[in-house]
Amino acid sequence: MLKKSLTILFSLSYIYFSFSQQVSGKVLTKANEPIPFATIQIGENYGVITNEEGNFSIVTEGFKPSDSVYISCLGFEKKGLLLNEFTSKEYKLSEQINELYEVYLTNKPLTIDSIMYYVNRNLKKNYKNSLVQYDIFSRRTEYIVGKDADFEIDKSSGFKKKQLEAFNKDFDDLEQSLINNKSKQYTDFVGVLSIKNNEEAKLEVEKAIRLLDERNNQSVEMLAEKGKDIILKHLNEDKVYTVKSGLFKMSDSVSLKENNSKMEDTFNSMKFIRKMVHTMVENHGFSSKTILDFITDTKKYEYEIKDVTFIGSEMVYVIEYAPRRGSADFQGTFYVSNETFAILKADYQFAKGRIGEKLNLKLLLGVKYIEQNKKGFVIYKKHADGYYYPNYMTDQLDRYFYVDRPIKFKDNNSSEKVAFEFKVEGIFKEKNEILIMAEKDITATEFNAIKEKRKIDYETLKAFDPDYWKEYNVLEPLKEMKEFKVEE
Incomplete structure (x- = not known):
């Protein structure tokens, strides 16, 4: 009888694990605050991290009920449990309680100058940036905050008043869509990024989606396309025009009939996406001059040891930094291992008064462009080969x-002219995230053998689908993305 009961119990347990192949949950503090970027790990190199809201989802297929699951985050006590105890629910971590300052003082800690010296001396030992292949998940979020828009046809020879009113009505609709649109668009894909060096990389995309309301698409490409469509209503596409903006001739042979390949949506281009992803990985590495110059260019920054903490038994320095010189851009915090002097985690944001690239020809050409409010975050993870790889x-x-800018079109074969007044102001907001799910070494021969496609085939969804990535350990979406839906 006992044997029969155990057999039934084992069968029920097997059925449970056969169907519970994905676990979703939330990691919180004891005070019920979400813990972003906590690690949920099964085995040596398998796991996910929580998103900014503390949520996660992980596929557990292929593991035994007796395998261990660990939930951890810097500054918190690690929680361990068996896989058969790991279910979809909330998990709370306790803050690390230890004699940090006693350990810190009795061990006579290094000075900040010594720490930064050893960090930079060990960069090549701690990080590998070439001939490596990453399984990645990428998410891009973007939208426009429109401030002002005014498109109008001022003068037009050869057209009636009602025609001009109709065209200006189209422009008014475009203005309102820019100013009033609040929708965001999301682009996700899973793929393999193979890096030969800091100049060469190849990208293979396995699966890709867009959450996009095409009626409210506010990408640069789509705004230009909408403007072009309106102009085509007014101008004869069979004619050739001379185009001027203010006092400057832009072209003397514009044909609206020609298909301008530059107007294509760049997000379908594998080259564009690969460059974006590779640049982001390189910018958070240490192979060349990168965005992490607050680590490598110590003369430009001031540093202060603010605290020490632990991840497991490993002591970690918590260091704050800020610009010392005008050429420094960022301020923030990073975490340094006392054992290997590797950077385990770092965040950055533009310091007060700092901006990125800019172009200001407002008085001359009526054009201004400024990069503002840049910020970011990176987590590194140590693997069996001794190297630290970016995890998120x-x-x-x-x-x-x-x-x-005023723009004038003049028919090269007649006196017909059309003058547009074009004014637009706003902010393009974008957020890029990369989760590295696995990595391995490759050879130059293997890299050269990879064939990269020219375009990415996206599937456009009209509503968020919680099952779309169920076979992958991707980053759990935020609440606003889960609520995405295109209204019919």
Whole structure:
């Protein structure tokens, strides 16, 4: 009888694990605050991290009920449990309680100058940036905050008043869509990024989606396309025009009939996406001059040891930094291992008064462009080969733009002229995230054998689908993304 009961119990347990192949949950503090970027790990190199809201989802297929699951985050006590105890629910971590300052003082800690010296001396020993292949998940979030828009046809020879009113009505609709649109669009994909060196990389995309309301698409490409469509209503596409903006001739042979390949949506281009992803990985590495110059260019920054903490038994320095010189851009915090002097985690944001690339020809050409409010975050993870690899990175940037230009079209074969007043102001907001799910070494021969496609085939969804990535350990979406839905 006992044997029969055990057999039934084992069968029920097997059925449970056969169907419970994905666990979703939330990691919180004891005070019920979400813990972002906590690690949920099964085995040596398998796991996910929580998103900014503390949520996670992980596929558990292929593991035994007796396998261990660990939930950890810097500054918190690690929680361990068996896989058969790991279910979809909330998990709370306790803050690390130990004699940090006693350990810190009795061990006579290094000075900040010594720490930074050893960090930089060990960069090549701690990080590998070439001939490596990453399984990645990428998410891009973008939208426009429109501030002002004014498109109008001022003068037009050869057209009636009602025609001009109709065209200006189209422009008014475009203005309102820019100013009033609040929708965001999301681009996700899973793929393999193979890096030969800091200049060469190849990307293979396995699966890709967009959450996009095409009626409210506010990408740069789509705004330009909408403007072009309106102009085509007014101008004869069979004619050739001379185009001027203010006092400057832009072209003397524009044909609206020609298909301008540059107007294509760049997000379908594998080259564009590969460059974006590779640049982001390189910017959070240490192979060349990168965004992490607050680590490598110590003369430009001031540093202060603010605290020490632990991850497991490993002591970690908590260091704050800020610009010392005008050429330094960032301020923030990073975490340094006392054992290997590797950077385990780092965040950055533009220091007060700092901006990125800018173009200000407002008085001359009516064009202004400024990169603002840049911030980011990166987590590194040590693997069996002794190297630290990026595990998760995010980068956010606001791009302020202002364009105020008159544009004139003159038919080269007649006196017909059309003058447009074009004014638009706003902020393009974008956020890029990359989760590295696995990595391995490759050879130059293997890299050269990879064939990269020209375009990415996205599937466009009209509503968030919670099952779309169920076979992958991807980053759990935020609440606003889960609520995405295109209204019919």
